[in-house]
Amino acid sequence: MTTTAPAAPTLARGRTAQVRLQRFGAFLTGMIMPNLPAFLAWGLITALFISVGWLPNGVLGGFGNADLPGAWQGAATQLVVAEDGTTFRQYLGLVGPMVTFLLPLLIANAGGRMVHGERGGVVATIATLGIIVGSTVPMFLGAMLMGPLAAWVMKKVDALWDGRIRPGFEMLVNMFSAAIVGGALSVGAFFGIAPLVTQISGWLGDLVGWLADNHLLPLMSVIVEPAKVLFLNNAIGNGVLVPLGAQQVVTDGKSLLYLVEANPGPGLGILLAYTLLGVGVARSTAPGAIVVQFFGGIHEVYFPFVLMKPALIVAAIAGGATGVATNAVFGSGLVGPASPGSIFAVYAQTARDSYLGVTLSVLLSAVVSFLVAAVILRATRARDLAAGSSGDLAAAVAQTEANKGRSSAALSALVASDGAEEPATGDAVAGPVRLVVFACDAGMGSSVMGAAVLRDKLRKAGVEGVEVVNKAVANLDDGADLVISQRELTHRARLQAPTTRHVSVDNFMNSPVYDEVVAEVVAAQAARPGAS
Incomplete structure (x- = not known):
């Protein structure tokens, strides 16, 4: 007993650290994900109208000389000084203003709203403009920093006189306080934060350049692929790769960083x-998961397959590194983030000169990960068939926890009986179910799929009056009757909605828990007074 007692604090610290990383990643995702349509629009406009695009247009792409005869004089222009000292007017276009102003301000507004509602969003936008005009690079990182910070400052300022304003003066105080705080923070950001964030952006860009110069870019997959399986990828993808990718698009017209995480x-x-080589339920489920993962772009559906045999993380890393190396060799990349990570989204954002490289990066990464995974599965197939998948799964979970050095709720749950749910939080007695919420990290990926599956099951069972929606874990509240989340995220979901009943699943695509929920709802409706 003395040998196991010291492990408890380590396990708790490991779980706490993972939850904190997930929260941080979810917060960054909350700023990026709602604005992804704007990123995609910018990527499409870039792919079409820049000088090397499909439909080059100097007015829209921002490279046309406005001093040329017949130029359209209604478009906004800027004064440009050429290398020989001559000056001319050039169209601003859509590409530059969108990446310089629109996207960072949208990010800042989203971050401000998350901290202090609409008021925080307005102040965050005002303050972030100071960083934008005070720097020479797109300020995505600055917006992620300044947006929430400005809203937090406004929140603290509002708390100083909360409940102390004389009736009739609330609007006056609220308007002028937000204007003063926003203006002051904008000036402070211009002189203080903009140079700092510009320097940090430069360092990160230099790091990527150093990795590229030394042919080490594939090493990023060593970090990204395991992070995906542990739901820690948002902090890396949305916090680092998307902003750096956008900066590379401005200078190079494309970036391979967008495909480091999104490569299906x-x-x-x-x-x-x-x-081909799996056993039991895993083998029968895999074909359907392929459609959802490769074409639908919901990568979460393959995570449980990796968790069942943690050695398969080697296959994911090898495949990811192959894709990065292929894009590096061919100089290929995307003009905007591919979200969700569907092959359709990837091709929609592929630069005009990059289709061969991007296609090969996806194909070769799939081939390499298949070969490595096939070797691993083939080596254990006879043992799986002889001993049964449940026994081997228990051994795999034990080995994984030994390798990680801490317990994992997600892995431990895999050895439990299929469909087992965690103890409910709050009132565990089955009651009327009118609102079911599926919660995932971003609220736009696997939870959408899970909600659709349960909705279909309820419809086929003839159940009416039950609403099934999807949300990000960070946006949960106690308004739902039931929250369904993946086991890896249930702890965070409980913190957001502590009095709501919670149910955990291993795979949003196919879980016996759904049938239990349907049966419970049917029974509850049948037991209501007046039910036929």
């Missing part, structure tokens, strides 16, 4: 290996 190839290869 590694997941496709692993699922194909399970389809």
Whole structure:
């Protein structure tokens, strides 16, 4: 007993650290995800109208000389000094203003709203403009920093006189306080924060350049692929890769950083290996997961397959690194983030000169991850068939926890009986269910799929009056009757909605828990007075 007692604090600290990283990633995602349509629009406009795009247009792309005869004089222009000292007027276009002003301000507004509602969003936008005009690079990182910070400052200022304003003066105080705080923070950001964030952005860009110069870019997959499986990828993807990718698009017209995380190839290869060499439920489920993962872009569906055999993380890393290396060799990349990570979204954002490289990066990453996964599955297939998948799964979970050095709720749950749910939080007695919320990290990926599956099951069972929606974990409240989340995220979901009943699943795509929920709802409705 003395040998196991010291491990408890380590396990708790490990879980706490993981939850904190997930929260941080979810916060960054909350600023990026709602604005992804704007990123995609910018990417499409860039792909079409820049000088090397599909439909080059100097007015829209921002490279046309406005002094040329017949130029359209209604468009906004800027004064440009050429290398020989001559000056001319050039169209601003859409590409530059969108990446310089629109996208950072949208990010700042979203971050401010998350901290202090609409008021925080307005102040965050005002303050972030100071960073934008005070720097020479797109201020995505600055917006992620200044937006929430400005809203937090406004929140603290509002708390100083909360409940102390004389009736009739509330609007006056609220308007002028927000204007003064926003203006002051904008000036402070211009002189103080903009140079700092510009320097940090430069360092990160230099790091990426150093990795590229030394042919080490594939090493990023060593971090990104395991982070995806542990739901820690948002802090890396939305916090680092998307902003750096946008900066590279401004200078180079494309970036391979957008495909480091979004490449659907590694997941496709692993699922194909399970389809051919898997055992039991995993083998029968894999083909359907391929459609959802590769075409739908919901990468979360292959995570449980990796967790079942943690050695398969090697296949994911090898596939991801192959994709990065292929794009580096061919000089290929995307003009905007591919979200969700569907092959359709990838091609929609592919630069005009990059289709061969991007296609090969997805294909080769799938081939490499399949080959590595096939070797691993083939080596254990006889043992799986002889001993049964449940026994082998228990051994795999024990080995994984030994490798990680801490317990994992997600892995431990895999050895439980299928469909087992965690104890409910709050009132565990089954009551009327009118609102079911599916919660995932971003609220726009796997939870959408899970909600659709349960909605279909309720419809086929003839159940009416039950609303099924999806949300981000960070946006949960106690208004729902039931919250369904993946086991890895249930702890955070409980913190957001402590009095709501919670149910955990291992896979949003196919879980026996859904049938239990449907049966419970049917029974509850049948037991109501007046039910036929």
